[in-house]
Amino acid sequence: MKNKHNKQYRGLIIGPSGIGQVHLREFVKNGIKEVAILGRKFKKNRKINLISKDIKRTKIYNLKTFNEIKKFQPKVISICSPFEKHSEHLLKCKKYCKNFIVEKPFFWIKNKSEDYNYYYAKKLLKENNFKLFINLPMISLANQIIYRKKVFKVKNLKFNYFTSGRHIYNNIAVDLLPHAVSFILALQKKKLKNFKIFSVNNKKSEWRCRVLINDCNCDFHFKQNKKSKESKLSFRLNENFFVRKQVKLNNEYLTTLVRNKKRIIKVKNPMNEYLKLMLNSFKNDKNIKRNNILALDIMKLTGKLINFGKN
Secondary structure (H helix, E strand, C coil), X not given: CCCCCCHHHXXXXXXXXXXXXXXXXXXXXXXXXXXXXXXXXXXXXXXXXXXXXXXXXXXXXXXXXXXXXXXXXXXXXXXCXXXXXXHHHHHHHCCCCCEXXXXXXXXXXXXXXXXXXXXHHHHHHHCCCCEEEEECCXXXXXXXXXXXXXXXXXXXXXXXXXXXXXXXXXXHHHHHHHHHHHHHHHHHCCCCCCEEEEEEEECCCEEEEEEEECXXXXXXXXXXXXXXXXXXXXXXXCCEXXXXXXXXXXXXXXXEXXXXXXXXXXXXXXXXXXXXXXXXXXXXXXXXXXHHHHHHHHHHHHHHHHCCCCC
């Protein structure tokens, strides 16, 4: 493997299918000239679903094993593997790289005590030999809504997210709570100071809860069905109802929001915007700290919610 460019322009994606393709697209758009990909199984002719003039100027390396990372010397690594593998893959890679983006949730290890994942995450984030962002794109959506002054103090939130995911029962909550919790905390511009759980409804393909977060009454409603063709996101902020509408252009989603079924509010794609922010913020300790605190708040609340009623 010849290193023609400085390692500053190299990135690695663990788990290049699905959401990993979005990370690849943003790597390319943000000037990373050499990208390595590493999947669960090596595929000699791995398909890259990316339509971009920039991809022609990007060198793609298809790695077979984690041992090859040392030679590649990436400047940044995105971990997009299943969340059960996130912590394992981080531990394997941290000796080769100092900058990480991890898909939400940060990680989740099953069959552990209520607070195990929270305290383990806290321990990992205290290490000072690497910098890490957890991808929480709903922060970008919340900030865009605040910027356009479409909502002020939120007293009531109903957040509905129906996706084509493969998860069932509590794993639905582990997968989708990061979206809902990061959204309300970003709107509040607060840390998780207090919460009260009222109810949790856990079914095979549907998960729902009612909880007070700081001073906001929240109703989170999630469904996952791997046969669904697309995800559906809608939410009610106080008396305002929003439905996400996505327009696809050049294999990339451009997002708009519909408010009260009348007024169309245009917002930039939150996933694209937040990935761009992370890729350009590894020298911004305030952004990293803010992201990490929010990720820990999400893990704490997730543990309490999926164990609600067990004691």
